[in-house]
Amino acid sequence: MSLVLSRRQAGLFAASALVMTGQAAQAAEPIKIGLVAALSGQSAKSGEGITRGISIAIDEINAGGGLLGRPVELVRRDDESNPAKGQTAAREMIDSEKAVAIFGGIDSPVSQAIVSIVNAAKMPFMGVWAAATNITRNGADPNYCFRVSAVDVLVDKRLIAHATGVMGMKKPGLMLVNNGWGASNNNGLEAAAKAANLVLAGVEKFEDKDVDMTPQLQRLRDAGADGIILVGNAAPGALVVKGMQRLAWTAPVVSHWGISGGRFPELAGSWASKVHFIQTYSFFGKQNAVGEKVVKALKAKYADIKGVGDIVPPVGVANAYDAMMLLAMAIKSANSTDGEAIRAALEGLGKYNGLIKSYDKPFSHANHDALDENDYVMVRYNGEQIEPVTG
């Protein structure tokens, strides 16, 4: 029996075939998650840590069938710690890669430069390291910027408390990088010091490319500083410590977490372990079930991770893992990859037992920061490893 199709039947058959082919292509098409971070330069380790955290989460999500029936894929761009390059990369993620959300990196100035772009494009942005207060608290409504990381205004309170408590400072001096992140902390530290009735010896700024910090340090020392509160990334932070070593100034140093994004222990040399700094998570000590699962996955995926001390920088890994999981929950809840739907879903998320903590309503319309001061931990370097400060 021969099969003869009328012209109308043939048309319907062809149309059905096209639709089915299209559905198959869409089913196979991955959901792209963009990462715009420092993958090279003095903060390259931060980008690597964030990559690892997101990758472990994505592996877990894909092993469970992906999202909305589609696999999840990470697409990375190196911003080289340069705000202009970060903006270009963000536009590329939106226009060319068609990413459904963008993760940010360590550099606050880069994230600050991206904020207006993602809000205009209705593109969810997830900060997982940069701590400048105005990244999430940017005045936009609706606001597409979320963060699973520290917030300067809260970190600064903790730094002042640690400086005056554990480290016994009576009149600390501030050494701040001269950019938007430094400015954000300048305001926060001065406010926190005022609230604690603490007199600061002075505020000194340094450029990222400065090669000698001793003039600024000497000014603080002459002003009566009995300790330093440092805000800067690894390379200039190391020069601050080297400067103190040269001046034989043994005053204690407490630092924001920028120093953990590069080769601080190598660059700062024998005085690196003197510095106490803030993190949102430590892989040392007893881990919850998620922690044990993540450590196991990291060891299996990355040959250089033999123990928890090799998970560096821990803050990048932990923040990125939880942020990716929260984003995945939101995409599932929204049942869509539309930016507006994901933003609304993030603001309405319920409970999630994560790596850093058990989240309960991590975000709301008014609050886009999932972590607060109760989630911070003070640590220091022991060789290349980061361990909690005990006592």
Next chain:
Amino acid sequence: MLSSALVAGFGLGSMYGLIALGFTLTFAVSGTVNFAQGSSFMLGAVSLHLLAISYHWPMGVAVVASLLICAAWGLVVERLAIRPFVVKGSNAWLMATVALGIVLDNCAMAVFGKEPRALDSMFADEPWIIAGVGVFPLQLIIPAVGLTLAALLQQGLTRTVLGLKLRATVQNSDAARLMGINVTALVAVTFAIAAAFAGIAGMLVAPLFNVAYDMGTLFGIKAFAVAILGGMSRPWGVVLAGLAFGLLEATTTSLLGSGSTQIVTFSLVIVALAIAPEGLFARRRTIRV
């Protein structure tokens, strides 16, 4: 406060002077300016780090090898970015040296990586306290080496056959060539020596700061300002200008903060050159007409 700044400024200033000596040498014999000189500074530090730390060569061998690498780089600069343009009477060597420096910086980035690295030294770990001021021994070694090299250069120019040939070439290259001096080879050797000077500066400064593929850019610009300020003709003048620049930088940072350093120092360079266009320590020339 100022005593500490003086120590820092003296060390940095002698580095600027050492790099600027290279500018002076090559300008004198070829009439050109090697804008890849900052990259030679970087090459010294990066080569030393690669050989001594990554490949575990003995430090002495790594230093000598790094110096040879810098000298060879100087020859490459002269051959590729200077000679082809000078023989044609073109000033395109200006752009060519800038471009070649960028090429080297990017090659260094590919080989060495983008992350700054540390080069440990026993002379930059335990500070000495002198008159209440903390000083790494290396900070005293750096100006000592800088001044010694300037003195050796001065002596070499006046008391060696090579120096005599160099001075003859500086005075009148055509006459020197007619007298049997291989001016082309002499110019090439000068570029090698200049690059080696910058390499020494890079190696000396590496343990105090960080080693990075882009470390030569700012040092190169400042050293060029120093060379202009010193007058481009007298080694001693250039070294003195370097020290003055370094001290001015450190003092400005101490008194006004680092945000004002570049504004004040480069503004004062303009003022100084407005007052003495030939440079602060330039040799006055009399031209018979």
